Amino acid sequence: MKQREFYYDNAKFLLIFLVVIGHFITTFIENPIIEQIYIFIYLFHMPAFILVSGYFSKGFQKKGYVLKITKKILVPYFLFQIIYSVYYYVLFDKSELTIAIFKPQWSLWFLLSLFCWHLLLFVFTKIKYSLLVAVLIGLIVGYFDVIGGYLSLSRTFVLFPVFLLGFYMKKEHFEKLSSNKGKLLSAIAIVVMVFIIHYILVDLPKEWMYGSKSYEKLGVGWEGGIIRLLYYGMSLTMIFSFFAFVPKKEYFFSKWGARTLYVYLLHGFIIRYFRTTDLVPYIKETQSYYLLLIFAVIVTLVLTSKPVYIVAQPILELRVDGLRQVLKKPKRKECGKEDKINQ
Numbered sequence: 053m054k055q056r057e058f059y060y061d062n063a064k065f066l067l068i069f070l071v072v073i074g075h076f077i078t079t080f081i082e083n084p085i086i087e088q089i090y091i092f093i094y095l096f097h098m099p100a101f102i103l104v105s106g107y108f109s110k111g112f113q114k115k116g117y118v119l120k121i122t123k124k125i126l127v128p129y130f131l132f133q134i135i136y137s138v139y140y141y142v143l144f145d146k147s148e149l150t151i152a153i154f155k156p157q158w159s160l161w162f163l164l165s166l167f168c169w170h171l172l173l174f175v176f177t178k179i180k181y182s183l184l185v186a187v188l189i190g191l192i193v194g195y196f197d198v199i200g201g202y203l204s205l206s207r208t209f210v211l212f213p214v215f216l217l218g219f220y221m222k223k224e225h226f227e228k229l230s231s232n233k234g235k236l237l238s239a240i241a242i243v244v245m246v247f248i249i250h251y252i253l254v255d256l257p258k259e260w261m262y263g264s265k266s267y268e269k270l271g272v273g274w275e276g277g278i279i280r281l282l283y284y285g286m287s288l289t290m291i292f293s294f295f296a297f298v299p300k301k302e303y304f305f306s307k308w309g310a311r312t313l314y315v316y317l318l319h320g321f322i323i324r325y326f327r328t329t330d331l332v333p334y335i336k337e338t339q340s341y342y343l344l345l346i347f348a349v350i351v352t353l354v355l356t357s358k359p360v361y362i363v364a365q366p367i368l369e370l371r372v373d374g375l376r377q378v379l380k381k382p383k384r385k386e387c388g389k390e391d392k393i394n395q
Contacts (some may be wrong), residue, residue, distance in 0.1 A: 059226070061309025063104060063298045065356070068312040070097040073348035075159075075323045077341075079332055084254070086341060091249050094261045096290035098162070099214045101312075103291055105166060106218025112173045121170050128368050129156075129163035132317055136160065143324060154203050159320055161204040161264075168208045169215040176216060183220065186213040187284065190263075191277040197266040210263030213284070214291075229296045238296035241289050248286070261287075308356035314364055315355040322351055 074093045081087040111117060136157040141149045156164050176182040193199045193209045200206050228234055259265045260283055267276025326332070326347070335343055354360065365371055 058302045058306050059298060059300045060104060061306045062303065063100070063295065063309070064312045065305045065309040066298065067097055067101050068315045069348065069352045071316065072319050072352050073345065075319065076326070076344045076348050079327055080336065080341065080344070083341070087254060088249050091253050091258070091261070092246070094258070095245070095287050096294055099211065099287045100291045100294050102211055102214045103218035106169070106215035107221050109170055109173060109219055112170055121167060123370055125163050125167045127370065128317060129160055129167070131367065133157055133160055136320065139321060140324070143328065155201055156204050159316065161207055162316070164204045165208040165211065169212055172212060173219060183213060183216055186216050191280055194267045194276050194280055197268050200266065201264060206265065207263045210280070214287070226295055229292055230298065230300065234296045238293035241293050245286065245290060311356045311361055313368060314360060315352055317368065318355050318360070318364065319351055
């Protein structure tokens, strides 16, 4: 595996860990410190995922690409939309089971939007100043209340500029970010962002970071486009700062970067159940917030483990490569000269 692949795998693993810990701490943001950590994470963790997804979509014009992403993205979306609907019906003792296929359950919005972003490349790569057009659309959709969670349309348009930017980025851009100069500028940017979060962003609705609501629902009028543009800037600053510090070498977690989809789709079952347990009031009462970090580490490691990979791969990827590796019997070697030397 090449070094650049370690870099991206490391980035994806660190990002999925931030997704998990972000969902764990959501219930505890009434604590001022947790709230600021939450804002810090949410400003960039999903946008950074989206950017790197765009970076790896450069082969979208290849034959069979649409079929490939349909199997990889859309099939798991439909399957887990049904599974999550049933799970919530049982977990929350709902009186009626409702399966709204095109209104994504919780974190499944990302899959539906991701599929749409791939398709949008066929149009936007033929448009002049496509990135600017994408940003303008992302700003304009906020003025229309009808564009919301259905089909994940709001998030699709608001976050598409990040995906498109990733598509246009090259390896050299990431190398510049991770240079000594890039690290220095990123460190300064992070310090500045911490102050902005502490003094400004804590007083604004968290939904600004999601891109899922209209400006009217966020309590503003014409100035909504300006605020969203500022959030674009802050988000990109945090994204680039994150990639500046992603390690390039191979580490024990590098191989798990290829299994982030497993964590993303499966951790929701654990998070939703966790929020119904007595652990939540216990942690709040005792302020044992360190437990959230421990839980996030355990959940991330378990869901990237080989047993989970083997069991879940047939469902998530419609393949059984992991199972084949387990069932494959090692070939017997004849005890030749080389074997005798090794004995």
